[in-house]
Amino acid sequence: QKEVEQNSGPLSVPEGAIASLNCTYSDRGSQSFFWYRQYSGKSPELIMSIYSNGDKEDGRFTAQLNKASQYVSLLIRDSQPSDSATYLCADSGGGADGLTFGKGTHLIIQP
Amino acid sequence: SQTIHQWPATLVQPVGSPLSLECTVEGTSNPNLYWYRQAAGRGLQLLFYSVGIGQISSEVPQNLSASRPQDRQFILSSKKLLLSDSGFYLCAWSPTTSGEIQETQYFGPGTRLLVL
Numbered sequence: 001q002k003e004v005e006q007n008s009g010p011l012s013v014p015e016g017a018i019a020s021l022n023c024t025y026s027d028r029g030s031q032s033f034f035w036y037r038q039y040s041g042k043s044p045e046l047i048m049s050i051y052s053n054g055d056k057e058d059g060r061f062t063a064q065l066n067k068a069s070q071y072v073s074l075l076i077r078d079s080q081p082s083d084s085a086t087y088l089c090a091d092s093g094g095g096a097d098g099l100t101f102g103k104g105t106h107l108i109i110q111p
Numbered sequence: 112s113q114t115i116h117q118w119p120a121t122l123v124q125p126v127g128s129p130l131s132l133e134c135t136v137e138g139t140s141n142p143n144l145y146w147y148r149q150a151a152g153r154g155l156q157l158l159f160y161s162v163g164i165g166q167i168s169s170e171v172p173q174n175l176s177a178s179r180p181q182d183r184q185f186i187l188s189s190k191k192l193l194l195s196d197s198g199f200y201l202c203a204w205s206p207t208t209s210g211e212i213q214e215t216q217y218f219g220p221g222t223r224l225l226v227l
Contacts (some may be wrong), residue, residue, distance in 0.1 A: 004154075010217055018190075031213065032213040034216075036227060041219045042220075042221075043218040043220050044201070044218050045217060046156070046216075046217065050214050056194075072212035088154070088155065090155075095153065096143045096160060096162045096213075097160070097213065098145050098147070098157035098160050098170065098216075099155075099157065099213070099216060100157075101154045101155040101156075102154055103153065103154040104154065105148055
């Protein structure tokens, strides 16, 4: 069975610092990877998607993918209190199949 | 732009009662549609997905069923709810997949179900 593993946290980071979130996946056939942010009581919202090895940057967010190590990470620069949320990592084997999610990492940005 | 709606937002139901949750998408045609459940202490679990009208794939054996009577409508049902059906039910859509790459999925606001 496909699995996505994340450290549940909480991960506490001072405001203005870099938050680093990590994720590993079990299926070597996975081709698509996603980071979602979920505030308490709300539905997940997309942060970034990544499909190729290397880094992908979007504003304060950088996603990193290493398929050889089956590892995905998300860096948040200049962390803000509004970044405090649970971050969900997900992967997909492709096509129209659904996503496999990790249980999420709870991030707390300390003012 | 595309919009996804879910209702009701919250629901409290007794054990053994029926269930019907509805999801509709606006602003796109022939989307892929998905039902997920998020239970306390567990990650998001895929329940069903659909690539077209009347086409339903089930991921987890359970007492739930799904239907897609129209292109942009996805319904989750149960004839008799169990206590273990409590959770946060999320509908998601993605553009029609043109190749092997999974397109991004976008989530609706969710329905919080409590079975007593």
